[in-house]
Structures are given as structure tokens and as C-alpha cells.
Amino acid sequence: MQTFPSPEALRRLPAGVADVAIVFGTLVLLALIAQVGTGAFVRFQPPAVVPQIDLDPRNLPYYAARSTLRMFIALGFSTAFTLVYGYIASKSRWAERIMIPLLDILQSVPVLGFLSITVTGFIALFPGSLLGLEAASIFAIFTSQVWNMTFSFYQSLRTIPQELSEATTLYRLSAWQRFTQLEVPSAMVGLLWNAMMSFGGGWFFVAASEAISVLNQDYTLPGIGSYVEAAIRAEDLPKLGWALLTIALVIVLVDQLFWRPLIVWSDKFRLEQSAGMSVPESWLYDLLTTARIPRLLNSWLTPTRELLDRLLSALTRPQGVPLRDPERQQRQDRLLTQILLVVIGAILVWILNFITTTVGWGEVLLTFGLGILTLLRVALLLVLATVVWTPIGVAIGFNPQLARLLQPVVQFLAAFPANFIFPFATLFFIRAHISIEWGSIVLMSLGAQWYILFNSIAGAQSIPTDLREMAVDVGLRGWQRWRQLIIPGIFSAWVTGGVTASGGAWNASIVSEIVTWGSTTLTATGLGSYIAEATAVGDWPRITLGIGMMSLFVVGFNRLLWRRLYQLAEEKYHL
Structure with a gap:
């Protein structure tokens, strides 16, 4: 059953109806952004008190709009960071040696850690304005979105099919032309699915990013996350229910108005030699392609775009022209090694001084043991998520009918902030007498398992249809089909999902190993609860030690x- 008009039906509408709808929708969107954005420019000077959250459900549309605007601003910055950082890391051998380990470290730092370090600086950057707190909140959401996207883009650039890379060299495409005509298009499907997953991950930490502690004072920004926190403190289940309904509606609207059109648009970037696969559909994408205004704007912008393309192509060398001679490369490698040794030595000296003068070696051993417990939870989560969600992701990626039915469902489940249902889980654990030591694994999985699912879907969809058809023709079935087609085809995407799921699980441990409902608190033994308790009392030495130990575990696990x-994916399992 078709809910929305088809492109053919839209084209039969009277001339200009689609254009009127687009103009009206654009004006409404701009008006909403202007109306909501003005709330970020009110005057604010610490230690002034930000107005408390009003639990009247009639305020929920405004709070939801404030949070959604922060999410999209953070997504814009995450996309820009991803394209620049991932490109440099994939192209420069010496840069990769620094940037990828640094990315591992940054991914391992909890959102609370970024907030604790940066919020004072953001307030100083915008004196006398609430924009400083808004910037700190957006930056915290940015740190929950960007690492997954960057890993996906970096890995996609490293696994571009060899024959396509050779073609760009043969035709002497400039670096800019290669970037826009091969590298970004080949990475688009995986990047889009990981962007959707990252957007959902941003919802997971939106509550923490809207309740900020600075200068021994708590500040709460208007938003759906802070509304949920206020409802939890008040033990008000009806208000919490209204908030969950609101966030569900926001997720559906964002999917229909943003992600679904992008999925349809990105389908053209699939590496295909067969036309046998059904394409996704979007009523908004059909409306945009039917209207005349987008085509008119594109024709106006084409000369400017072509001029910019020629300029950037002229400034970048064709691929295949060596930029450095081997001897210079060796000298740079030796210099880089020396610099890294000096930096590592300085860090080790600082760490030893920090341990001996503040926390002591006993506390270090304690946090290491707590880290082992959290590591076991993360490992168990990854195994279960792989066994459960990888086959489901492959089925969705391979079957257009199943994808059309289940993709909206999994996108909704992944985008829904799992910590919003933590209060109900806490009540269930209390009444069912379930230990939080095991229950925390379930809570961690609610936010981290979707990385495995989404990357499995993206990996399955990136396997060309002609290869799938060939596997059917030669009679590959069951485990043989998985071993010879599916596992090699999705391996790179699954590794990206595993890396980001692991990092997401470590980050989620802070909010899942200690959960609260009103005056009742359940605490699991682990590194996440250690950091959360240290943050609550403002114990900076323990916060630093906990974040450092978590970074050590994540980076070590990644290495x-x-x-x-x-x-292995780069050398063996790619097209």
C-alpha cells in the first residue's frame, strides 16, 4: 500500500504546486530556526542561574526544537571534521601514525570528560551570553557523533576498489577531482548510515550535554534531555511519558524530512553493474525532483560550481605525481619517530609525577581492576551484538522488501535515546531483583549495539548486486555463502561497527553502570561508575585517573x- 504520491502522480499536479510546497516548507523551517535560535542569545553571566525546566508538557515542542537544532549543528561540524580528518589520515603515512591513534584516544574520552575540560573556555569565548553554554553543549554532542563517522570515512578511503584507483591515475585526475568523483561517492553509503547512527548516538548523550556543571554551579539548558532529567528527579512518570512521545515524534519527522531523502539520493553512489535491485523511496525526494525551483537553482549555480571545480583542480596535482622523494620521506619518518619518542617520554614523566603526588599507586591498581570488569562487559556485549544483529543487518541489506519494511523500524530504535528508558529499566531491575552488575550490560547494549547493525546493513548494501546474483547462480548456500561472499563483503564495515560499538559501550558505561530513579541509585562495579561518582563530587584527580585509564583500555583494545x-580488511577483504 502506497502512503505518499508517486513521482508520476506528482508530475500530474497543476504547474507550480510542488514549488509552492517547497517554498512554504522552506519558509516555515527558516522561521522555526530563527525563533528557536534566539533563545541561545539571551544574556548570561556566571554565577547567574539559568531558569529551571518547566515540566508543563506544553513546553515540550520548544524544548525538543532546541535539542534538535543543537543536534543538527553538531552534525554539520561532524561532517566537516570527518571529510578533512579522514582524508588526511588516509593519504599521509606519517600523519596516519599520529592521527589514527589520536582518534582512538579521543573516541575513548567520555562526553563528561570533554564537558569538564571545555565548558569554561566556551563561556569565556562568549562573555555575557548564553551562547557559551550552547557552544559547550553542541561540542559535547559533536564528540558523541564525530568519531564513528570519521572511522567510517577513513576506512572507506583505504578500501576503494583497486581498478577504480588505477583509472583515476590513468586519466590523471587531480586530487580534488579524485576526492569529489571517486572517494566521497564510494564512501557515501557507509558514511550516511554511520551519520544516522551517530545522530542517534547524539540523542543518547543529549541529557548530559544539556545539564552542565561549571564553577561549582549547575546550569541546565532548555531541551528535551534536561526535561527528562527533571522528570526523573521528580519521579513523575506521566511527564516522562510525554517526553518519550515527543522524542519519538521528533525521530519520525527527522527520518522523513532528512534521512529518508538522503538514503534515496545516496543510492546512486552504489558500485553496481546490475540494475536488478529495487531502489528506496521517499515522498519528499520525489517532491524535490518534481519541482522546478531546485532545477532552476542548480542551473544558476552550475557556472559557479564549475569555476570552483576548475580552480581547485588547478591547485591540486594529478594523482600519481610523486610529491616527495624517498630520501626526504625517510628523513621525515625519522624526525617523526624522534618527535613521538620525546612526546611519549614527556607524557610518561607527567603521568608518574601525577600518580606519585596525587592519587597514589593503590588507586591506579583499583581503577585498572575496575577497567577489567567494564572490559568484560564490553566484550560480552560485542559478541552478543555480532551474533544477533549481523545476520539481521545482512538480511535487511540484501532484501529490498525487508529493507523497506524494517529500515524505518531499526532507524527509529537506533535513534531513540536509550538512556531515556533507563528509569523504566531501573524500576524493572529493582522490582525483579536483577543485579545491576548484569543489568548494566543490557543498558550499555541499548546504545552501542546499533553500530553493529547499521554497519552490517551498509556493508551488505555495498556488495554489488551482480556478485550476489553470481553467488546464487553458482549455488552458494548457507555457511558457504557467508564464508565466500558475505563475510568478505561486509568485513570492513563490520570492523568499523565493532570499533565504534566498543567505543560507544565504554562511553555508555558512565551512564549505565550507575542509574537513578528519584532517591534510589543502583551502582555496578566498574570504571564507568567510578568516573561518574568522581564527576558528581568534583574530584579532579580521580576524574583524570578514570578518564586516563579508560583511554588506555580503549586504545590498547584498538591497537x-x-x-x-x-x-586484514585492507589487504584481503575488499573489492
């Missing part, structure tokens, strides 16, 4: 496992 799997 020992995920980086080797990445190398």
Missing part, C-alpha cells in the same frame, strides 16, 4: 584487536 582487523 591489539581492531587495528589488526582493519589491516
